[in-house]
Amino acid sequence: MSAPGPESTPVYLCDPLTHRLRIWQRVDGHKATSDDVLLAWLGATTRPDAKRCLDLGTGKGTVAMLLSQALSETRLVGVEAFPESHALALRNIEENGLAGRFEARLGDLRDATVLAGEAPYDLVTGAPPFMRVGSGVQPRDPQRAAGRFELRGGVEAYVEAAAAHLAPAGACVILMDGGGGPRAVRAFERFGLCVTRRVDVVPRPGRAPTYALVVGERGDPTPAPESETLAMRVPEGDAWSEAFAAVRRRLDLPGS
Numbered sequence: 001m002s003a004p005g006p007e008s009t010p011v012y013l014c015d016p017l018t019h020r021l022r023i024w025q026r027v028d029g030h031k032a033t034s035d036d037v038l039l040a041w042l043g044a045t046t047r048p049d050a051k052r053c054l055d056l057g058t059g060k061g062t063v064a065m066l067l068s069q070a071l072s073e074t075r076l077v078g079v080e081a082f083p084e085s086h087a088l089a090l091r092n093i094e095e096n097g098l099a100g101r102f103e104a105r106l107g108d109l110r111d112a113t114v115l116a117g118e119a120p121y122d123l124v125t126g127a128p129p130f131m132r133v134g135s136g137v138q139p140r141d142p143q144r145a146a147g148r149f150e151l152r153g154g155v156e157a158y159v160e161a162a163a164a165h166l167a168p169a170g171a172c173v174i175l176m177d178g179g180g181g182p183r184a185v186r187a188f189e190r191f192g193l194c195v196t197r198r199v200d201v202v203p204r205p206g207r208a209p210t211y212a213l214v215v216g217e218r219g220d221p222t223p224a225p226e227s228e229t230l231a232m233r234v235p236e237g238d239a240w241s242e243a244f245a246a247v248r249r250r251l252d253l254p255g256s
Helices: 034-046 062-070 083-095 142-148 155-165 181-190 242-250
Strands: 012-016 022-026 052-056 075-080 102-106 121-126 166-177 194-202 211-217 228-231
Touching: 022 083, 034 062, 034 121, 034 166, 034 194, 034 211, 034 242, 052 062, 052 155, 062 075, 062 102, 062 121, 075 083, 083 102, 121 155, 155 166, 155 181, 166 181, 181 194, 181 211, 228 242
Parallel strands: 052 075, 052 121, 075 102, 121 166, 194 228
Antiparallel strands: 012 022, 166 211, 194 211
16 A cells, blocks of 8 residues: 555645654544653653664554654654554655654564564553453444554553563553553563553543553563653643643644
8 A cells, every 4th residue: 555645635634743743644534642642752751762662553653753853863663554554654754754763564563573583672662452342332444443442452462562572671661541551560560571650641630540651671570660640731721731741842742
């Protein structure tokens, strides 16, 4: 499948991602949202000196592109199984001049041949789909369905792939839905990684978590730390909280 272009169909738009980067995405498809921002932020914060990064389920390349700007010395590989999303990643790499730093591979992260022979990675990121097949009504749009439902495995598959390719001093950062933190912790423990940080992201102080971020590293097993809380907005009104505003500034987002 060739990468879509402005002349090919009106259902694609090129939107600002940061002050310097732009992203091609489908008008009615899976969009770049705050989960991409949060995952890239914690990845960049956890391993600011990373030279090699792997983004699992890279989609159209949103997290990898954000990391390419936040970590100026890193080279990235993204693995994506859905052909249309992979085609968008190729277009985004081309449009943003990232061909020398970001490679998007079409393949299933559960397939060991996709990354066979690769040197270990300092940072691995991933936002697995979190709904088990049969737990709800799948969107009719295949791209949206692939982003929400575990059609090719969930967090366990992501962590298994990360553990196989993580450098001795590397870190894996996973983003789940608000209730998925404990499942991610269990996945890290199952594949021999130690949980070193947990962040629950809430829309406002006192609300239930929207996202759960979990960091795993190699090391001796230790009890998982207590979760930190990051509120995206102030208690009243539409303003960003200072903590989330700092996240946005770190990634050079429009309006930050």
